[in-house]
Amino acid sequence: MKNKGLEYCGFYAFARPNLILLDPELIKAILSKDFQHFTDRGFYINEKVDPLSAQLLTLKGLQWKLRRNKISPTFTSGKVKMMFETLLNCTKELKVLMNDFAENHQVLDVKNILGRFTTDVIGSCGFGIECNSLRNPDSEFMKYGKKAFGEGTWDHLKNSVSLLSPKLFDIFKIPLNNPEVIKFYMNTVKETLRYREENNVVRKDFMHLMIQLKNNVKIENDDNLGELRSKESGNTMSLTDDQIAAEAFVFFFAGYDTSATTLSFCFYELASNVEIQENLRNEIKNVLAKYEGRLTYDAIMEMTYMDKCIRETLRKYPPVPAVVRTCTKRYKIPNANVVIEEGVTVYVPILGIHYDSEYYPNPNKFDPERFSSENKSERQYTWLPFGEGPRVCIGMRFAQMEVKVCLATLLQSYKFSVNPKTQIPIVFEPTSLLLAPKGRIWLNVEKFK
Numbered sequence: 365m366k367n368k369g370l371e372y373c374g375f376y377a378f379a380r381p382n383l384i385l386l387d388p389e390l391i392k393a394i395l396s397k398d399f400q401h402f403t404d405r406g407f408y409i410n411e412k413v414d415p416l417s418a419q420l421l422t423l424k425g426l427q428w429k430l431r432r433n434k435i436s437p438t439f440t441s442g443k444v445k446m447m448f449e450t451l452l453n454c455t456k457e458l459k460v461l462m463n464d465f466a467e468n469h470q471v472l473d474v475k476n477i478l479g480r481f482t483t484d485v486i487g488s489c490g491f492g493i494e495c496n497s498l499r500n501p502d503s504e505f506m507k508y509g510k511k512a513f514g515e516g517t518w519d520h521l522k523n524s525v526s527l528l529s530p531k532l533f534d535i536f537k538i539p540l541n542n543p544e545v546i547k548f549y550m551n552t553v554k555e556t557l558r559y560r561e562e563n564n565v566v567r568k569d570f571m572h573l574m575i576q577l578k579n580n581v582k583i584e585n586d587d588n589l590g591e592l593r594s595k596e597s598g599n600t601m602s603l604t605d606d607q608i609a610a611e612a613f614v615f616f617f618a619g620y621d622t623s624a625t626t627l628s629f630c631f632y633e634l635a636s637n638v639e640i641q642e643n644l645r646n647e648i649k650n651v652l653a654k655y656e657g658r659l660t661y662d663a664i665m666e667m668t669y670m671d672k673c674i675r676e677t678l679r680k681y682p683p684v685p686a687v688v689r690t691c692t693k694r695y696k697i698p699n700a701n702v703v704i705e706e707g708v709t710v711y712v713p714i715l716g717i718h719y720d721s722e723y724y725p726n727p728n729k730f731d732p733e734r735f736s737s738e739n740k741s742e743r744q745y746t747w748l749p750f751g752e753g754p755r756v757c758i759g760m761r762f763a764q765m766e767v768k769v770c771l772a773t774l775l776q777s778y779k780f781s782v783n784p785k786t787q788i789p790i791v792f793e794p795t796s797l798l799l800a801p802k803g804r805i806w807l808n809v810e811k812f813k
């Protein structure tokens with residue numbers, strides 16, 4: 365369609381019209397400039413039968429705006445920095461496991477191991493609990509996590525129908541999440557809240573910040589922890605326990621697989637491009653030497669080549685291949701005689717844009733220099749792994765820090781190469797909502813002496 369010079373095109377899903385945006389200027393208009401016409405995603409939501417369904421990803425209009433304003437101070441650079449230590453703690457088990465793999469010459473199923481790492485990270489930083497998925501892949505948290513994503517054909521069908529026809533779910537009052545999953549996450553969060561409040565426990569994580577929101581504590585953009593309760597009340601609208609549980613759940617739902625996918629593809633590309641892996645390792649070593657070998661937030665922030673490698677990974681492998689908006693107020697496309705009616709679903713095909721040779725010549729090549737400082741400014745609205753506009757991914761900074769900490773930890777001590785069991789070239793799984801390879805990515809890991 366793009367080759368035909370089109371800026372947008374449409375299709376019907378049953379009787380519902382859908383629009384696909386192809387032009388960066390139009391994408392900018394719809395995601396950012398004229399956002400008030402496209403405030404929602406149109407996902408299913410029913411707080412009564414499924415309290416976990418009402419969170420940032422799904423909320424609509426004013427409800428979403430109020431919640432986003434409320435939660436945003438917990439994701440600032442200051443607060444992400446505050447959580448660095450908690451995140452770093454999760455790498456201890458990762459190092460132990462990687463050592464075992466290297467010493468026993470075992471082949472690494474990279475998504476499995478890094479998925480367990482990102483589960484531990486969200487468990488620790490989001491829910492405030494040590495879920496030990498790296499040590500124990502059958503941990504409760506992992507078990508219900510898998511259930512939350514859907515395990516069988518029925519779950520996948522249910523997810524697809526909820527996207528195509530959320531009204532049907534509403535009419536029959538169907539909870540989207542499995543009732544066992546709802547019970548597990550609600551209980552886990554409520555138990556943590558009760559324990560912390562009764563015992564005045566403070567911990568450097570999102571749960572602490574959400575308890576502060578519940579208690580009307582004003583959250584500043586610094587790396588201080590702050591009290592659980594405050595005499596001065598800074599906020600006028602606090603969070604309820606159910607809302608905290610729903611938000612912690614969405615941090616897991618939106619953050620675990622996306623981060624694990626980014627890491628897996630990044631390690632795959634580094635394993636396939638020995639020189640790039642070596643350049644990145646040198647950067648890590650040089651920066652850490654300045655910090656007496658200590659991996660700190662400031663050290664991570666200095667690793668600019670690493671930043672380019674991650675950006676290029678997210679370009680070639682955006683974990684969310686398309687973002688979606690529903691038209692909430694009739695909209696005339698600028699300079700065209702076309703009106704988007706209320707209710708129409710609009711898609712931004714991120715994966716397609718990232719492989720468009722007009723923006724990225726030779727798109728299959730993994731080339732971190734596409735994101736050098738000279739080239740970076742050209743990438744607005746053609747590099748969209750976190751979406752854009754007021755509904756851009758709220759966890760973007762946190763996710764980038766998590767990926768960087770994992771890369772710095774492992775590349776310092778281990779060398780990775782692709783095992784022949786991996787199917788090359790990578791083919792994407794067509795039935796998966798999030799980007800996933802067909803088959804697994806297998807890597808060899810070797811420890812430096």
Ligand code: HEM
Nearest residue numbers: 420421615618619622623684687750751752755757759763
């Ligand atoms: C590399 C990792 C990640 C990627 C690629 C990613 C990508 C995205 C994308 C594409 C969106 C939709 C944006 C839009 O519609 O314009 C989104 C939304 C969201 N993400 Fe992420 N995400 C990542 C990690 C995380 C993490 C770690 C968290 C939480 C800790 C998180 C929480 C959310 C939430 C809550 C939303 C909904 C925001 C709203 O509508 O206000 N994400 N993410």
